[in-house]
Amino acid sequence: MTFQPLFRVGPVRRFTRNLLCPVDLFGHSLLLKYTRNPAEAGEEIHGHARLARHYRVPALHTHLRVPGGHLLAYERLPGGTDQGLLLDLLNTDGPASHLHTYMDQLTAAYQEVILTTAWPADPAHVVRKLYWDRAAPGGRLDTYYAGKEFLIADGLVDIPVSRLNTYALKINGRRHHLDWAATLRWLRAHFATAEPVWAALTQGDPTDVNLAHPLAWFDYDTAGMNSIPGEFANFLWYASVLGGWLVPTYNPTAFADHPAAFTHVPANTPEIRRAAIDHTTSTIHIDYTPRLSAPRRAAVTAYWNKLVRPVADRLWPGEDLANLLRPYLAMRILGVYNLAGLASEDRLVLLARLVEAMSPAFDPTTYFCPLESPCPAP
Template sequence: MNTPAFFPRIGRPLKHTRNRLYPIDTPRRSLIAKCMPDHGEARAEAAGHRLLREWYPVPALHHHIRLPGRSVLVYDRLPGGPDRGLLLDLLNTPDDGDHAALEAYMGELTAAYAGVFAKTAELTPPEAVVGKLYRDRAAPGGRLDRYYAGRDLPLTDTETGPKASDLARTGLYVNGRHYRLDWEGTRTWLRNAFDAPVWSAISQGDPTDVNLAAPLAWLDYDTAGRNAIAGEIADFSFHTAVLGGWLVPLLNPEAFVRHPATFDRVPANTPRISARLREGVLHIRFTDRLSATRRLALDRYWELFVRPIAARYFPGESLAQALRPYLAMRIIGVFDLARMTLEQRLYLLAKLALCATPDFSPQRFFDLEESSCPTP
């Protein structure tokens, strides 16, 4: 009996959310198999890939296999390795390192977005926009209900201390300024915030540092399609400024086993936070901290992409107002605040207060350079 000279080699799985990624090497190709327990999400991913490949660089999809209990999508595996292959790895460059590669990458990334958005942007009814990250999560029975319905978030370490529902009465101070934050009212606001026509464009929809490959390519396609422009901006900006360098590595460390430099950079991206009660009113003070690479990426993104987009589609203060509900969903709709440490929870509630106020300022929220902010 003849034995084949070479069998495909399947590497150890990598975990991202509920999915598993299996590296596969054959005599002709390096592949990655994405095993997904949700057949619907797999169909959405395959459809998103078909659409996106017309507009953006993406790895080829070779097979879509449906098995009992899971679907498997087999893609070309892009070049990479430990601490290589993603935008994340460029962002993990030490502050005293060479940032020329990141500068070039941000120029290429923003130019690609500008080119596609110029051809595909249009005012779109809400039902024609991908809803997974925003509208679906805010809808009855969505993630906001699963996280928070019938629960009240504690604001201290004691059982008898104030809760999030008390903020509608007392408000809270954030860095010395008083804000009214109606916790229940905010969720009601978000339930209806994504039901109006919006400016949208063709995009991948979830442009995080682990979904953008280096060299430039887009990964992960179940939110690909016609996405709200404000949602796209909110996702990249908030992930770069808050989630990607700090909270995601702490709350989902298994996703970064091949990118261990991420953990070395967490201290540089961890905000300073303090809180205390004065006469029953919560006072939160924080100072955002970002590594030089994340600050560079955020500033270039706004300067090269957001500012021109705002001038064309969001005149005056309309971008600030358009961003508010999308940022609020990134704050409370990605992770359950009740499962966080008290410091993490209070920081995000402070950020929620900032974007829930009608005079919301992206410049203050992201501590942007003046030249990187859209002007009226």
């Protein structure tokens, strides 16, 4: 007969400013979440309640005020090392049938809820944390970039970012132009308008670690009425850039229980082939090869074809998806990591990606490479 302890505590993990800890208590599997911010705790509790009416979420058993913050006790779903998340389906050498089935379930659930709850909402009434608040005075755009100067790429392109507008940019053979200061002003102005935005009930931060396998949703402080283009940009950017490359590189503790993520970083890391300045023509040349593993490419493809396109056809027939996605994508590029704090090669690639997103020629279907075959070399 195997003895099962009545009380067992697992390892504590830190995710941003929160702590998570698995606990077994009298036969119940719990996940305890500790947060110091009382406002975020309230948003989490409220968001969980709203999401539970439409999506599968683990039960919230109780929430308590404790010294220094709040403690929330959730039902703990099955999982383990390299198990239990969408991340784990992406950390493989090829897209297995499990991933295709999962993406079918994910996109079907989202399509049903989004089309049922979609509404042109006042921006004051949508979840503002990931976009509006970061663009507002004192938000991340200001904290990261206001009055700050840094080089485009130390040792590669030793030109201050503020002088980008004085150079032509030739990226993978295509000519572009970007005014850094004007881009920041445009983003601030875009997210300061009162123009209605199409919003729907979603979790708001659909990352590889916030989506469980079997399908369920975690993390609820951004749950509620979210901008639909913002939801799309968030998943597409995380699946194609953050989850496979930048997050395991700069925030490895987030994947402590999913070490296979680190094995696949090279398959998702862009390669810089050329970075040079032609002073005679005031041209910066950047040639890089995007990389995306086959499972991530399959997930992005399914998300685009089975969710983004059908929803766009219903809600915005005939509208340019590039224009709808551009401000949200630019905010994801600039408002997650401070570009000045990244390695020069990574900063150069992200600036190139920003330039491409801001270009009039921006095409999301090629930008995110939603193709089953590898992205063609430029």
